[in-house]
Amino acid sequence: MSGRIKPVTAVAIIFFLVSAVAPLFVSSWATLFALILAKGIVVLGIILLLQAGQVSFGHAMFFATGAYTAAFWGKYVGGGDIVLFIALGGITSAVFGLIVGLFVVRYREIFFGMLNLAFSMVLWSLLEKMFHYTNGADGIRVPRPALLGLSFTPETFQYVILYVSLLAAVVAFYGVQRYLESPLGHMLRAIKSNETRLEYLGTSARRVLLIGYMISAFLGGIGGALVAIIQQIATPEFGFWTKSGEFVFIAILGGSAHAFGAFAGAAMFECVRFYAAAHLADTWQLILGVVLIVIILYAPNGLIGLRQRYGQAKQGGH
Amino acid sequence: MASVLLSAKGIKIRFGGVVAADGIDLDVLEGENLAIIGPNGAGKTTFLNISTGYLRPQAGSISFLGQEITAQLPRTITKLGIARAFQIPQLFLDQTVMENMLIAAASRLGSPSGFTALSALPELPEMERLLDLVGVKSYASRKARELPEGQRKLVDIALALALKPRLLLMDEPTSGVASAEKLEIMDILTSALAKEKVTSVFVEHDMDMVERYAHRVAVWNVGKIQKVGTPAEVLADPKVREQVIGI
Numbered sequence: 001m002s003g004r005i006k007p008v009t010a011v012a013i014i015f016f017l018v019s020a021v022a023p024l025f026v027s028s029w030a031t032l033f034a035l036i037l038a039k040g041i042v043v044l045g046i047i048l049l050l051q052a053g054q055v056s057f058g059h060a061m062f063f064a065t066g067a068y069t070a071a072f073w074g075k076y077v078g079g080g081d082i083v084l085f086i087a088l089g090g091i092t093s094a095v096f097g098l099i100v101g102l103f104v105v106r107y108r109e110i111f112f113g114m115l116n117l118a119f120s121m122v123l124w125s126l127l128e129k130m131f132h133y134t135n136g137a138d139g140i141r142v143p144r145p146a147l148l149g150l151s152f153t154p155e156t157f158q159y160v161i162l163y164v165s166l167l168a169a170v171v172a173f174y175g176v177q178r179y180l181e182s183p184l185g186h187m188l189r190a191i192k193s194n195e196t197r198l199e200y201l202g203t204s205a206r207r208v209l210l211i212g213y214m215i216s217a218f219l220g221g222i223g224g225a226l227v228a229i230i231q232q233i234a235t236p237e238f239g240f241w242t243k244s245g246e247f248v249f250i251a252i253l254g255g256s257a258h259a260f261g262a263f264a265g266a267a268m269f270e271c272v273r274f275y276a277a278a279h280l281a282d283t284w285q286l287i288l289g290v291v292l293i294v295i296i297l298y299a300p301n302g303l304i305g306l307r308q309r310y311g312q313a314k315q316g317g318h
Numbered sequence: 319m320a321s322v323l324l325s326a327k328g329i330k331i332r333f334g335g336v337v338a339a340d341g342i343d344l345d346v347l348e349g350e351n352l353a354i355i356g357p358n359g360a361g362k363t364t365f366l367n368i369s370t371g372y373l374r375p376q377a378g379s380i381s382f383l384g385q386e387i388t389a390q391l392p393r394t395i396t397k398l399g400i401a402r403a404f405q406i407p408q409l410f411l412d413q414t415v416m417e418n419m420l421i422a423a424a425s426r427l428g429s430p431s432g433f434t435a436l437s438a439l440p441e442l443p444e445m446e447r448l449l450d451l452v453g454v455k456s457y458a459s460r461k462a463r464e465l466p467e468g469q470r471k472l473v474d475i476a477l478a479l480a481l482k483p484r485l486l487l488m489d490e491p492t493s494g495v496a497s498a499e500k501l502e503i504m505d506i507l508t509s510a511l512a513k514e515k516v517t518s519v520f521v522e523h524d525m526d527m528v529e530r531y532a533h534r535v536a537v538w539n540v541g542k543i544q545k546v547g548t549p550a551e552v553l554a555d556p557k558v559r560e561q562v563i564g565i
Contacts, residue, residue, distance in 0.1 A: 175433075178432075178433050178434075178435070179432050179433065181435045181436060181437075182430070182431050182432050182433055182434060182435060182436060183420070183421065183424035183430035183431055183432075183436045183439065184430045184431065184432040185432065185436075186410075186413065186417055186420070186421050186424075186436045187421060187424070187425075187430060189410070189412065189413065190410045190413070190421055192412070193409075193410045193411050193412050193413070194408050194409065194410050194411070196408055197408040197409065197410065197477070198410075198421075198425075199391075199392050199393050199396075200370070200392050200393070200396055200401075200402050200408070201393075201396065201421065201422050201425035201426070201477070201481065202393045202396035202397045202425045202426060202428075202481065203393060203425040203430075204393055211432065215432075
């Protein structure tokens with residue numbers, strides 16, 4: 001490969017820079033961008049699984065696991081630190097991902113998707129029904145944690161969590177990029193195109209998918225812990241199937257061909273929600289629905305596929 | 319005398335009313351190219367499927383280098399040194415030819431990395447050499463999907479060679495290839511096998527190919543081995559000529 005920076009990497013760098021700088025001018029953007037980055041991390045996990053041709057309709061279970069890890073710590077241990085929450089959220093989710101993964105990696109396509117959905121609905125029910133521990137549908141408040149022992153005022157904290165999210169997003173983005181280019185990542189993609197051949201090369205496709213699934217769960221947990229800190233609450237809704245649908249939606253919106261699709265999709269999704277909700281109250285879902293229809297019809301490879309499409313059209317014109 | 323690499327004893331399998339293997343006994347000797355011929359439905363591919371663990375025989379056993387491999391998983395058998403090339407090439411179509419090869423190399427090495435790039439594997443020059451050996455090096459950076467059928471077949475075989483097998487099982491290596499190219503491909507292939515010191519078993523329909531490239535021939539008929547011998551012996555047998563070759 002040449003040392004030249006690919007256009008999509010350049011756009012990713014610009015995006016991360018904008019997320020760092022723009023909220024300094026408009027303070028309401030701090031939380032907006034933090035949410036975009038945190039959700040982008042979760043969607044990276046969806047994009048990983050899409051490389052293997054698998055769609056999880058239950059990924060919100062890992063998002064909820066990360067969020068509730070932070071919430072339970074606050075409720076039962078008290079205090080807490082952003083770094084601790086993120087690390088614990090990621091690890092708990094990865095372990096949960098290993099357990100669920102042992103079952104789901106035996107299945108493919110619709111069965112994989114539905115089994116994930118089933119597991120996520122079990123978790124959702126537990127969070128909803130075990131009122132004594134989880135406060136049921138009200139959820140658990142997540143008090144503002146410290147960062148490496150430092151406490152912050154709410155005004156400063158929104159920037160602190162923004163930059164922590166940004167750092168986590170950049171690391172996750174870089175890590176996923178490296179993973180997708182690595183032998184394991186290529187084997188994950190090989191599951192989509194020819195699982196039989198992979199087995200005949202001496203590699204267990206299930207094992208490859210399980211590793212991908214755990215990484216995907218880990219990312220979901222980190223994103224969940226971040227969103228719980230940003231919104232200062234964890235509710236069962238974090239693990240509801242509509243949440244899983246939202247992550248898949250964002251992945252399709254952004255495009256799964258590149259890790260940056262996760263952030264492009266999350267930015268589009270959260271911006272539409274942020275502004276449409278302000279101006280159109282209850283009909284913002286309608287706007288998103290129309291956006292998705294347009295994407296599927298005119299840009300099936302998502303937002304990051306647009307450039308390629310446009311580039312080809314231009315080439316053809318010359 | 320050459321040592322026995324693969325040994326099948328009393329292999330039996332039936333699918334409903336169809337008997338695909340009815341007491342198959344066969345030894346594959348180290349260093350030979352053994353051709354399997356026989357009419358359609360005689361159980362030739364079934365034998366390859368059993369030898370590679372894709373199917374479990376209902377009776378009989380199969381051993382490789384003295385080790386029992388009956389009903390092991392394909393990936394376990396692959397690790398022991400039996401590679402397979404398919405009648406319909408089985409490639410990772412969305413990846414480049416070189417990426418296909420490197421995935422095979424990473425598989426052989428085991429415990430693949432999740433962080434260092436696939437293209438940074440030290441096996442790259444070796445994979446280039448193998449692609450060159452089967453004559454498809456110029457396609458290395460093309461997506462497997464873009465290759466014509468004949469070339470895909472060669473990449474499929476190169477993938478198997480990338481595993482550094484002791485034994486290569488090939489299901490009709492020249493089917494789907496234009497007859498003008500068949501000889502060329504088989505020439506490339508047999509010289510590559512000799513160079514890599516790989517023993518091979520190949521299912522073949524074309525008697526010219528068998529005559530030219532096989533050291534020994536096993537004739538399959540309705541799940542049984544009808545005759546084993548040198549190509550000259552087998553092709554001279556009137557029963558084989560009548561029932562298998564059709565002349």
